[in-house]
Amino acid sequence: MWKNLELLPQPESNKAFILEHFLKDSNFVGKCFDPTKEFSNSFPCAGGCGCIKRVAELPDKSLVAVCGESPSMCEDVPIEREDTRILSFNLRKTAGFITEALATPHIVKDIQAVPTCAGMVRVGFYTPRGTIKFPVYLHVAFENGERQHALNSLILTKEPFILLLPTQDGLAVGETNALKTANSMIIGLDRYSDERGILKPADMLAVLTGFYKIQPDPDPEVDCQLFDTPPGAEWKDITIKFTDGHTVRITCKSVTGVFGYFQMGMNDARKAAPNKQWDLLQGFAEERGQFTWENSRANRGQKKQKQSLKAAMQKFFGIFDSDPFDDFKDHKGRICYRSKFNISPED
Secondary structure, three states, X not given: OHHHHHHOOOOEEEHHHHHHHOOOOHHHHHHHEEEEEEEOOEEEOOOOXXXXXXXXXXOOOOEEEEOOOOXXXXXXXXXXXXXXXXXXXXXXXXXXXXXXXHOOOOEEEEEEEOOOOXXXXXXXXXXXXXXXXXXXXXXXXXXXXXXXXXXXXHHOOOOOOEEEEOOOOOOOHHHHHHHHHOOOEEEEHHHHEOOOOOEOXXXXXXXXXXXXXXXXXXXXXXXXXXOOOOOOOOHHHEEEEEEEOOEEEEEEOOEEEEEEOOOOOOEEOOOOEEOXXXXXXXXXXXXXXXXXXOOOOXXXXXXXXXXXXXXXXXXXXXXXXXXXXXXXXXXXXXXXXXXXXXXXXXX
16 A cells, blocks of 8 residues: 555546555545545546546436547446546645554654655654654655655754655665664655555554664763653653662653662762762652752762762653753752652652
């Protein structure tokens, strides 16, 4: 089905031709094409001589499709007026059809036009975890050179992206190399769908997960595991509870787990012990989400320690678009900190 879409000679054709082209998959046609007020004077020759039939109106107002060859080489075919209605391919509707078919929280639907590129829309974003997101585009080319233009325009943004195409057949070596350099990828929809063109969510998610794994480390200085933060989660969705001096239990929506300071990237490699960031995190727990100058762990270096703790927390949870802490002043005008996540000490 997806390969057939790429083979369409133009975005507008009569209903009979499109239904024949898509193996009579009326469900797909209804979701991806819009009916217009125009009607065609031609008709596909299915099973005949392969001509382009002409639409003729009989005296009784009924319609027939007659052979386009002279002399005639195939029989007349009675047709309905609706069969000749012009349908127009709707890229935005197709993008919506794709997101509905995938039905995963890792694909956030946000369909937007791309004014600088014909035949392309932004479908939305792939969110592997937390607030990390990569734009996902859909492009269907009807003219030579359109795909190359679309690819070049996305690469010029200098941000990793995912480009959905009906098929990636014919992708040139240069295009493949350019994608690797841009840490981006093309997905041919025909490769991740069944014989009817129905997308396979599990297969698509597997290839998207592979895409995320090859992305450059956003903060190589922080060496930690990556918490499986649900897509779209915010700091307020996170609860951290110390179970002992070296371990915490973390819950974020439906995900929970037990982690030590080493797994969270808060270890002092020189001493094989918790570092100052872990000590600061314990301080937040002791005051149940605050760190004031009344805390026994308060010190003059805590501003720098808080910045390092912020970096560790952002990478561990994959929430890079906001700070996990707010500042506030105490009664003496001194800067104190408040966590946006919930945190408590061991019982």
